[in-house]
Amino acid sequence: MLEKLAQDLxxxxxxxxIAHIDHGKSTLADRLIQRTGGLTEREMTRGQMLDNMEIEQERGITIKAQTVRLKWKAADGETYELNLMDTPGHVDFAYEVSRSLAACEGALLVVDAAQGVEAQTLANVYQSIEHDHEIVPVINKIDLPAAEPEKVRAExxxxxxxxASEAVMASAKSGIGIDEVLQAIVDKIPPPKGDRDKPLKAMLVDSWYxxxxxxxxxxxxxxxxIRKGQQVKFMQAGTTHLIDRVGCMTPKIEQLEELGPGEIGFITAQIKEVSQTAVGDTITDVKKPATEPLPGFKEVQPVVFCGLFPTDAADFEKLRESxxxxxxxxxxxxxxxxxxxxxxxxxRCGFLGLLHLEIIQERLTREYDLDLITTAPSVVxxxxxxxxxxxxxxxxxxxNPADMPDPNRIASIEEPWIEATIYVPDEYLGAVLKLCQDRRGIQKDLTYVGHGSSTRAMVKYELxxxxxxxxxYDRLKSLSKGYASFDYHQIGHREGDLVKMSILVNEEPVDALSMIVHRSTAEIRGRGMCERLKELIPxxxxxxxxxxxxxxKVIARETISAMRKDVTAKCYGGDATRKRKLLEKQKKGKARMREYGSVSIPQEAFIAALRMGDDA
Structure with a gap:
């Protein structure tokens, strides 16, 4: 029996x-599913079968990790069980990616034959190397007219x-090289290790409702x-649950009796909220528990915060439910x-990063039909x-900048810093360096990769x-005509000369427009905001x-001139004092109105002012 289990492993x-956005990761996953008979041509109702959300398919990005179990008869005549993890690629989901990688023994590194290695590919491949993975390079899209597979191999x-001498040449869209990819997985990626007789230790890779x-x-x-009917404990959460279903995705749901060591699958245990299932938690048996949890767990902390307000106040309850x-x-x-x-x-909502913020906002607008105002994003x-x-x-x-305490009590303020890796073609390097410099960046490294006309610079900045x-990100893309790629990781907090900038309209502070800025850029930011509001407020x-x-201390000011009513229009002839009397009366009325009148700022002005970024 033991020999059979060892053989099973x-x-x-x-x-x-692992791949950068739009390098063909989800298309390759589709072809692998199709080739191994996971789904027939008829069942492949759409491209990117593992990207379930409309927004994932539209943007060509993966937001939630998905898994699929495939059966493949290799060249040696044996049938192998291949568990594919389709992970998100974006930096906002870096922790989820690290847990998905920890659940594997190897990775396919997919690189576009026309675009070469990008920043995001690099970040995830280094994570994969840290997990001691066997990495199989796959050069994809070799049938494109602009493909340069040999150059990419050298990169x-x-x-x-x-x-990369044995890198697999493939085209996921045309189905070229799919058998070679499957054979390389069997030949190069090592089988998992695990002991069936030890206490249960399973990693929670992801969860969805x-x-x-x-x-x-x-x-x-x-x-x-792990079996159906088993009482299990989540070690980090400290909760116990009874498993009522065990299975795997092929990608259709298939129920199983049990999951053994080295296997990837799913369980359900009548849990009502995803918040009870933290990614990276260790699942063990209640009766025979493991002594210590698996390493690498950490609480996911929001990085970016912003306010979400309904444009129509009547939609507040709808927003809460959504x-x-x-x-x-x-x-x-x-x-x-x-x-x-x-x-x-x-x-006030907290997000893992800017892409995460954009996705949540877009889903609220699309799936729940809400019209929202988003305040300027801020960090912790x-x-x-x-x-x-x-x-x-x-x-x-x-x-929230609006909650800033009394400045006299603040001894110091620390702000989060990141290390950014930017890949950019040589011709756009100057503009990108200036952008980073303007954003208080500290240059750490500048190296060149590639040869001849396709030379690219790799810049590392602390920002x-x-x-x-x-x-x-938008400015970087527009400066480089879309060719620059950007990836970052946090490197902790540092002290900075930061101040709260308030915007006052008719001497009344507008809390939604207040922001925390560096003293050196406060005047430019303030002037830009005042100029924009001058155009927007009627x-x-x-x-x-x-x-x-x-x-x-006022650092910038703009004035919206008054609409003038011609009060002297009804004066025909007569003494000049009549006109002066009417104008004096108007002047007093304006002063009184200025004192008691309230300024109505239209919602569009808020939206436009908050969307301005900092073009100034």
């Missing part, structure tokens, strides 16, 4: 696919340092066996209620407060995250000053 291959060797089954949990069994429904499927974003004098009631600042008469010295985390969350019957201020 030898027939299993667990692998993921993989130069930049990543992998031997199913309206009929509750939370479906994706697991990789390291040791032991956020709860979204949270059923995505426990990595948080929200709490907040109110703004200008925008009414809404929610650490405020060190000095001792006061009533309170001791302490450190607080600030998510404050606050400067990146606005529109850095004229009234009195003068409206728009000011940007730091504390009590």
């Amino acid at each position: 030898q027939k299993i291959r667990n692998f993921s696919i 993989i060797e130069d930049i990543i340092g992998l031997d 199913d309206p009929y089954l509750g939370v479906v949990i994706l697991v990789r069994v390291m040791d032991g066996v 956020l709860y429904k979204l949270r059923l499927n995505d426990a990595s974003f948080s929200f709490e209620m907040e109110s703004s004098a200008a925008l009414g009631f809404g929610f 600042y650490k405020m060190h407060l000095s001792k006061s008469k009533t309170e001791d010295a302490k450190t607080i985390e600030l998510h 404050p995250l606050n400067e990146v969350v606005f529109d850095f 004229r009234h019957l009195f003068k409206i000053p728009i000011q940007a201020a730091i504390g009590g």
